[in-house]
Every structure is written in C-alpha cells, then in structure tokens.
Amino acid sequence: MKTADLVLTQEWDKCFPKSEKVEHSKVTFANHFGITLAADMYVPKDAQGKLPAIAVCGAFGAVKEQHSGLYAQTMAERGFLTIAFDPSFTGESGGEPRYMNSPDINVEDFQAAVDFLSCRDDVDPDKIGIIGICGWGGMALQTVCIDTRIKATVTSTMYDMSRVTGNGYFDEQDNEEARHKARVAINHQRTEDFRNGSYKLGGGTIDPSIEDAPDFVRQYSQYYRVRAYHPRSLNSNNGWNVTAGTSLMNTRLLTYASEIRSAVLLIHGENAHSRYMSEDAFTLLKGDNKELVIIPGANHTDLYDGGGKGAIPFDKIESFFKEYLK
Numbered sequence: 317m318k319t320a321d322l323v324l325t326q327e328w329d330k331c332f333p334k335s336e337k338v339e340h341s342k343v344t345f346a347n348h349f350g351i352t353l354a355a356d357m358y359v360p361k362d363a364q365g366k367l368p369a370i371a372v373c374g375a376f377g378a379v380k381e382q383h384s385g386l387y388a389q390t391m392a393e394r395g396f397l398t399i400a401f402d403p404s405f406t407g408e409s410g411g412e413p414r415y416m417n418s419p420d421i422n423v424e425d426f427q428a429a430v431d432f433l434s435c436r437d438d439v440d441p442d443k444i445g446i447i448g449i450c451g452w453g454g455m456a457l458q459t460v461c462i463d464t465r466i467k468a469t470v471t472s473t474m475y476d477m478s479r480v481t482g483n484g485y486f487d488e489q490d491n492e493e494a495r496h497k498a499r500v501a502i503n504h505q506r507t508e509d510f511r512n513g514s515y516k517l518g519g520g521t522i523d524p525s526i527e528d529a530p531d532f533v534r535q536y537s538q539y540y541r542v543r544a545y546h547p548r549s550l551n552s553n554n555g556w557n558v559t560a561g562t563s564l565m566n567t568r569l570l571t572y573a574s575e576i577r578s579a580v581l582l583i584h585g586e587n588a589h590s591r592y593m594s595e596d597a598f599t600l601l602k603g604d605n606k607e608l609v610i611i612p613g614a615n616h617t618d619l620y621d622g623g624g625k626g627a628i629p630f631d632k633i634e635s636f637f638k639e640y641l642k
Contacts, residue, residue, distance in 0.1 A: 376451025
C-alpha cells in the first residue's frame with residue numbers, strides 16, 4: 317500500500333515517562349481509504365522470534381502520546397509488540413479535512429493496524445489483539461465484529477459513540493424530537509461551513525477552573541487540560557469540527573456484537589458515568605470467552621492513566637492476552 321510522507325516528531329513528547337525496557341520507533345501504514353496513519357511502536361528489548369502483538373487506540377479525540385501510548389508501552393514491557401496509532405484526520409496521521417471522524421473509517425483504521433502487524437517478520441499473525449479506550453472501545457468491538465484475524469479484544473472505560481451521539485449522555489435525548497433538533501443544527505452548520513470555506517470547531521474539554529460542571533465533565537478536563545495536556549490532542553484544545561458527528565448520528569455500532577466469536581474483556585470503573593455502556597455491551601456478547609471487570613472506586617478517566625491510584629488492571633489485561641494469544 318502506498319503511504320504519504322508525514323511530518324513526525326522524533327523527540328519524546330509523550331504524557332508519560334519513557335520506559336527503558338522497550339525500544340520505541342515511529343511507523344506509518346495506509347488504510348484502504350488511502351489515508352496514511354502514524355503510530356508509535358514499542359518492542360520489548362532483547363525480544364527474539366515472532367511476538368504476539370497488540371494495536372491500541374483511544375480515546376476519541378485523544379492522541380497516541382496520551383493514554384493509548386501508555387497502554388501500548390506498558391504491554392510492550394510485558395512481552396508484546398505493540399503500536400499506538402492516531403486515527404485518520406487527527407494527530408500525526410493523514411487525512412483531510414482535519415478533525416473529522418467516521419465510524420467506517422475508524423474501523424478501517426483498526427483493520428489497517430492489523431494489516432501492518434500481520435505482515436511484520438517479528439509478529440506472529442495468529443496472535444494479534446487490540447485495545448480500544450473510551451470511544452475507541454466501541455470502535456474496537458465494531459472492528460472485531462468484522463475482522464476475524466483479531467483473536468482477543470480489550471475495551472477500557474468504553475463508550476459507544478453512536479449511542480451517545482444519537483441519544484445524548486445517559487440516553488436522556490433518546491427521542492425523535494431531540495434527534496430532529498440535533499439534525500437541524502448540524503445541517504445548518506454544514507451550510508455555514510460551506511459558505512465560510514472552513515469548518516467550525518466545537519471546542520475541546522472545558523476550562524478546568526469551572527467548578528459548576530458535572531463531575532464527569534470536570535474529570536475529562538482535569539485529564540486533558542491538566543495532567544495529560546498535549547498540543548496535538550483535540551480534547552486538550554479546540555475539539556472536533558462541529559459537523560464531525562454527522563455519520564455517528566446516522567449509524568448504530570454493535571449490530572453484530574452477538575456474533576463475535578473471539579475473546580473480549582471489557583473493563584470499566586465502578587464510579588464511571590459511562591459504566592452502563594460496558595454493562596449493556598456485555599449483554600450483547602455470547603460465549604464463555606467474554607468477561608466484564610468492574611474496577612472498585614475508579615471513575616471514567618482513572619482508566620486513562622491510573623488516576624494516581626493504579627486503577628488500570630494491567631496484570632489482568634496481560635493474563636487475558638496471554639491466555640487468548642497463544
């Protein structure tokens with residue numbers, strides 16, 4: 317597949333310390349839409365032979381220098397070859413216009429990562445898994461509905477972005493009138509964008525000094541604006557294009573979730589506002605190789621970086637992948 321030349325930052329600019337246990341490099345690969353994706357690859361030092369591999373992405377609007385990179389580096393420390401990639405239209409990856417998203421392209425991004433890993437000499441193509449964080453947890457499940465090369469999937473603090481876009485938080489806008497108003501607004505913005513010749517940005521997370529916002533909104537802000545700010549992250553800055561959610565408003569993920577035959581581990585925080593997303597997704601899954609783990613005391617963003625309390629169950633994730641990537 318032909319790849320475009322991307323401008324890639326070579327210095328370490330992650331929101332987490334660099335590990336001395338792994339080798340890090342930048343890699344690129346193209347998806348089937350012709351968009352070149354940028355990724356950080358982490359390989360255990362002194363690794364030999366063909367390794368089990370994991371592709372990581374998320375959260376929705378984050379970059380690989382944030383929590384997907386943390387997950388990837390940590391799993392590489394535990395013996396896996398891993399990549400954390402920026403989705404199309406974001407971060408260091410290609411795609412125009414910038415700051416757009418589409419569920420079919422996002423699924424293709426994950427599949428392109430599997431393409432890349434499957435064809436590496438140092439990867440066992442029969443031992444490939446994926447990790448999707450937050451909104452990319454839903455995309456991970458959607459991907460494994462179609463991609464039988466993926467033998468194991470982990471979702472962490474999962475969001476179904478089609479559900480929240482169509483129904484609002486907690487399904488509070490799950491009615492025809494609310495959806496109609498949203499459609500009118502987004503299509504009005506399309507007209508304005510075309511007239512202006514540019515795309516209006518929706519804004520990222522709120523100013524962390526705002527105290528009267530809901531707790532989960534402030535938790536997002538504390539992560540993206542304070543403890544893990546990154547200049548390329550949409551959520552840390554000015555957000556998606558207002559019209560970026562058009563496809564998600566007209567799509568429903570997880571239609572074929574009951575047909576996933578490979579292993580799935582869903583992880584969510586006990587106190588996360590989004591916990592219902594994983595619990596509902598779990599009810600769709602079939603087979604004794606599916607598991608839901610609730611982390612006591614953890615909120616949504618604690619599973620981004622541990623929240624200062626070691627909330628990410630890396631031992632469980634490692635044992636899960638070692639069981640099903642063998």
